[in-house]
Amino acid sequence: MAAVVAPPDPGTLAGLYRQMLLIRRFEETVYYLFLEGEIPGTLHQCQGQEAVAVGICDLLRPTDWITSTHRPHGHALAKGVTARAAMAELYGKSTGCCAGKGGSMHLGDPAVGMLPAIAIVGAGNTVVTGLGLAFKLRRTDQVAVCFFGDGASNEGAFHEGMNFAAVRRLPIVFVCENNLYGASTPFHAVSALIDVADRAAAYGIPGHVVDGMDVLAVREAGARAVASARAGDGPTLLECKTYRFVGHSRSDARGYRESDEEAAWQERDPIPRLRAVLVGHEAVGLEAVEDLESEVEAAIDDAVEFARASPDADPNEALTDVYA
Numbered sequence: 001m002a003a004v005v006a007p008p009d010p011g012t013l014a015g016l017y018r019q020m021l022l023i024r025r026f027e028e029t030v031y032y033l034f035l036e037g038e039i040p041g042t043l044h045q046c047q048g049q050e051a052v053a054v055g056i057c058d059l060l061r062p063t064d065w066i067t068s069t070h071r072p073h074g075h076a077l078a079k080g081v082t083a084r085a086a087m088a089e090l091y092g093k094s095t096g097c098c099a100g101k102g103g104s105m106h107l108g109d110p111a112v113g114m115l116p117a118i119a120i121v122g123a124g125n126t127v128v129t130g131l132g133l134a135f136k137l138r139r140t141d142q143v144a145v146c147f148f149g150d151g152a153s154n155e156g157a158f159h160e161g162m163n164f165a166a167v168r169r170l171p172i173v174f175v176c177e178n179n180l181y182g183a184s185t186p187f188h189a190v191s192a193l194i195d196v197a198d199r200a201a202a203y204g205i206p207g208h209v210v211d212g213m214d215v216l217a218v219r220e221a222g223a224r225a226v227a228s229a230r231a232g233d234g235p236t237l238l239e240c241k242t243y244r245f246v247g248h249s250r251s252d253a254r255g256y257r258e259s260d261e262e263a264a265w266q267e268r269d270p271i272p273r274l275r276a277v278l279v280g281h282e283a284v285g286l287e288a289v290e291d292l293e294s295e296v297e298a299a300i301d302d303a304v305e306f307a308r309a310s311p312d313a314d315p316n317e318a319l320t321d322v323y324a
């Protein structure tokens, strides 16, 4: 099949690397801040899965929308929530993207086209059809993307959402991040099919398996799906095979996984993979990559300082933005 996006120029490649690294460093930083008791609640982190959020969101416009899950940090940063606003939200500060009222599992901001994340597994798969239907009725060319996990693909809402989107030819891309586990349950124990993508056939829409550890592969497959949705040709299901390098949530010691399996996926880490391409690129090179890495470090340090210095969420604001 012919490519629908031009091969990424050096600026685009550097941008993809920067975004993935920003997400990785954000996650690594909040991991320690949480253990030190600075960040309340719990965390579901996405180290290892960065290529999916970044490869897809790079294709979207600010006016396109995404839905996300209990594991939303990467989606939020990739769609344009700033590191400051995301960090402050995790701290429960009034400067957070939801004024500190949502925390980790509800990151989002309508201003950048991200519905605050929904932690009910599979719920986004029907909510996204409301976005898609609105875009269609208003005759805009906006696209909605629904990020969800392999576990969500066994919820009724997954099937309802796909069926409704297919039958109404809604401008939606369903992006399954198949990280092999729903909490501690391996996908093969709860699905007779190996590939979630095969389920698309039941709804008469295209379904594709994508290497979710390769940001360029995700971007290429995503471009086709986004273009098709924007052109009015209806939804696509993309299944990105990926892996979370960390536990399901902060209390998970990962006893249900073999260390060989973890090591094999670590070998496919999408970040060093793209770094090698950039370092070897005649128009980029090591020095530019190192500059970019320093920038990311500074952005994360700045986000932490900003969050620490911000005021707590205001109890008087509890009901603001809750009811229309």
Ligand SMILES: Cc1ncc(C[n+]2csc(CCOP(=O)(O)OP(=O)(O)O)c2C)c(N)n1
Pocket: 070, 071, 119, 120, 121, 122, 148, 149, 150, 151, 152, 153, 179, 181, 182, 183, 248
């Ligand atoms: C309807 C519902 N059932 C159960 C849960 C508890 N729960 C939270 S995350 C999760 C696993 C989800 O797995 P998956 O969809 O593969 O996403 P991943 O955690 O791998 O990103 C479960 C069972 C929930 N939040 N919502």
Ligand SMILES: [Mg+2]
Pocket: 149, 150, 151, 177, 178, 179, 180, 181, 182, 183
């Ligand atoms: Mg999963």
